[in-house]
Amino acid sequence: MIEWIQTLDAEILLFFQEYIRCPVLTAIFSFITMFGSGGLLPIVTSLVLMIPKKTRKVGFIAAIALLLSFLFNNLLIKNLVARVRPYEVIEGLKLITKRATDYSFPSGHTANTCVVAFVIFVFAPKKIGIPVLIFSVLMGISRIYLGVHYPSDVVAGFLSGGGIGYVSAVIGRKLISGNPPLNTGETIAEENIPEPEPMEESKKEE
Numbered sequence: 001m002i003e004w005i006q007t008l009d010a011e012i013l014l015f016f017q018e019y020i021r022c023p024v025l026t027a028i029f030s031f032i033t034m035f036g037s038g039g040l041l042p043i044v045t046s047l048v049l050m051i052p053k054k055t056r057k058v059g060f061i062a063a064i065a066l067l068l069s070f071l072f073n074n075l076l077i078k079n080l081v082a083r084v085r086p087y088e089v090i091e092g093l094k095l096i097t098k099r100a101t102d103y104s105f106p107s108g109h110t111a112n113t114c115v116v117a118f119v120i121f122v123f124a125p126k127k128i129g130i131p132v133l134i135f136s137v138l139m140g141i142s143r144i145y146l147g148v149h150y151p152s153d154v155v156a157g158f159l160s161g162g163g164i165g166y167v168s169a170v171i172g173r174k175l176i177s178g179n180p181p182l183n184t185g186e187t188i189a190e191e192n193i194p195e196p197e198p199m200e201e202s203k204k205e206e
Contacts, residue, residue, distance in 0.1 A: 009150040010090045016145055017093060026096060029142035033097065036109035036139050042066050042116040057176050062119040065168035069115040069161050070108075077160070078103040086150050097146040107153040110140035111161030118165030122173060136161075 035041035046066055049059030083105035087095040102108075117136040121129035140154035 005152050006150075009086065009152050010093075012151045013086055013090060013093055013144065013147060017147065020145065021096070025145065029138075029145045030097060032135075032138055033109060033142040033146060033148075036113050036142075039066070039070065039108075039112045042112045045116050045120075057172070058119065058123050061168055061172035062116045062165075064172075065115045065119055065165050066112060068168065069111050069164045072164065073106050073111040073157065073160055074102070074108045077106060078108070081105045083150075083153070085148065087147050093147050095147045097148055100148055104149055105153045105156060106160055107140060107143050107149045107157035109143055110136070110149075110154050110157030111164075113139045114158050114161035115165035115168075118162045119169040119172075122166065122169035 042062075043066065046059050046063040049055045049062060051059075082103050085100055085104045087093050087099075113136045114133075117132045120132050123129075124132070137158070140158055143149035143154055144151050
């Protein structure tokens with residue numbers, strides 16, 4: 001099973017290199033992957049959400065989820081699996097970005113971007129949440145395109161980061177009273193619904 005996955009990983013990477021790479025896409029995916037370096041975009045997004053009072057709680061949830069993802073994916077799983085980067089193993093594969101200094105599995109760029117994206121997706125309207133999720137998918141594709149990660153690294157990063165982000169958001173949402181902070185629609189909290197007035201004595205006798 002593991003050998004089959006490794007073979008498929010190599011075939012996909014070489015396919016990207018042979019048939020999909022081009023100057024325009026290289027520029028686009030290099031630009032996208034830059035935002036994931038060092039957790040730049042997820043960290044900045046969490047901090048920006050903490051500034052307005054309306055989104056502060058969501059920012060804290062995103063930051064906590066991001067920390068959990070970093071501890072689980074970057075520090076624990078990467079070092080336990082210790083998978084060597086594909087450009088070190090696959091003959092003929094050319095790396096078109098800077099060399100990484102850590103292990104390959106799972107993709108930290110993908111996991112850390114997905115974890116914040118799923119938190120936003122849970123709280124935000126679809127017109128915001130869906131584009132954010134799409135960007136996290138593009139982040140994962142950029143890692144494959146540039147030759148720095150195996151496809152299975154990216155899938156694992158998406159699943160682990162997305163899972164941590166979604167669970168963190170669902171738990172956090174239960175702890176937040178009132179309307180969801182990023183929900184632009186009008187909702188009425190149950191505690192604001194007035195109770196019916198008691199009937200007058202004359203009406204009760206009738």
